[in-house]
Amino acid sequence: MNEKIASQLPQAAIFDLDGTLFQTETLLETVHRRVFDTLREEGLYEKPQPPIELLLGSLGMLLTDIWHRVMPDGSPEAHERANVLMLQYELEELESGCGQLYPGVAETLGELRSRGVRLFVASNGLEEYVKAVPAVKGIADQFEALYSAGEFATATKVDLVRQLLDRFGIEHAWMVGDRSSDVEAGKSNGLFVVGCDYAGFRREGELEGSDAVIRAFPELLELLPQAGE
Structure with a gap:
């Protein structure tokens, strides 16, 4: 100090x-993987999963700005779907006990x-x-x-x-x-x-x-x- x-x-x-x-990385490592697995399954993002470090380094930004940084080559549809999936999977993982203070x-x-x-x-x-x-x-x-x-x-x-x-x-x-x-x-x-x-x-x-x-x-x-x- x-x-x-x-x-x-x-x-x-x-x-x-x-x-x-909140130690966000203890939650987001799983959430990040699930988001991009789903985007690929739905045909919204075909490229390799971006590094988790990009997402962690974007924390503190507004969500729309986060996806422009993490997935700059993603379509507006992919960004919008990622918003929905991110929240869904965050809440699911939290309820399952994932993540730590x-x-x-x-x-x-x-x-x-x-x-x-x-x-x-x-x-x-x-x-x-x-x-x-x-x-x-x-x-x-x-x-x-x-x-x-x-x-x-x-x-x-x-x-x-x-x-x-x-x-x-x-x-x-x-x-x-x-x-x-x-x-x-x-x-x-x-x-x-x-x-x-x-x-x-x-x-x-x-x-x-x-x-x-x-x-x-x-x-x-x-x-x-x-x-x-």
Whole structure:
């Protein structure tokens, strides 16, 4: 964790989901294979399956942008079908027990709440997925609200976080995430940004501009004593 710390205890902490709370690769490796197996079976995509690293490296983007990056030579029909299959298979695999939270997530969220920090999720994912992961993994009751681009039809995470702040009357908060979109959303809304450097699939320079960088989720708690001084 770097040395720069928050100056006050936040009213709230707003978390990205994939690569921040949830080890997405533990779910997507299976989902990715199933999506492209089905696309081939249906004759919508004949080329070899793109590397899973392309999909993981696109997390944090809007879903339409993800498929343009992962499957740039795919037809609009293939992209649309991939959207449907991705959500279907994510929900199926979650229900079967696939996918894991990062170590210490549940305990750290509980400790943050016990200290009076309001907790939220803001993700560029689809509504059903963003609500399913916390529910299935047993942490949904820690959050006051789960905001997703899929539900609120926002074009950027900046807009999504702004809607959340306005709706809940939050004036100072932490934005916690692993992608440049999280840093941008936090900085554009005047928040203290905590970059998460443990997902393993971020791009170089992704967290530039963060106020603090953590390398394990429980390190968030190390910011709290200084924030309350």
